[in-house]
Amino acid sequence: xxxxxxxxxxxxxxxxxxxxxxxxxxxxxxxxxxxxxxxxxxxxxxxxxxxxxxxxxxxxxxxxxxxxxxxxxxxxxxxxxxxxxx
Numbered sequence: 001x002x003x004x005x006x007x008x009x010x011x012x013x014x015x016x017x018x019x020x021x022x023x024x025x026x027x028x029x030x031x032x033x034x035x036x037x038x039x040x041x042x043x044x045x046x047x048x049x050x051x052x053x054x055x056x057x058x059x060x061x062x063x064x065x066x067x068x069x070x071x072x073x074x075x076x077x078x079x080x081x082x083x084x085x086x
Contacts, residue, residue, distance in 0.1 A: 016051045
């Protein structure tokens with residue numbers, strides 16, 4: 001469930017809302033616990049990340065994959081140099 005805050009009498013989301021929610025839909029709002037568990041926070045972060053990645057295009061995915069491949073190669077090269085292997 002997305003988190004929100006009460007500000008000037010209005011409920012304002014602080015996380016992206018699910019795409020399937022439509023304007024005018026009724027929602028249930030409850031007061032949050034004082035402390036969110038670390039697992040809940042991590043789950044929320046991954047939900048935000050998944051929503052952001054859902055909109056990515058295949059060209060972006062290919063560029064990301066290539067950048068990650070290059071970063072791995074650079075890391076391996078640095079470690080080899082530090083260990084005196086090449």
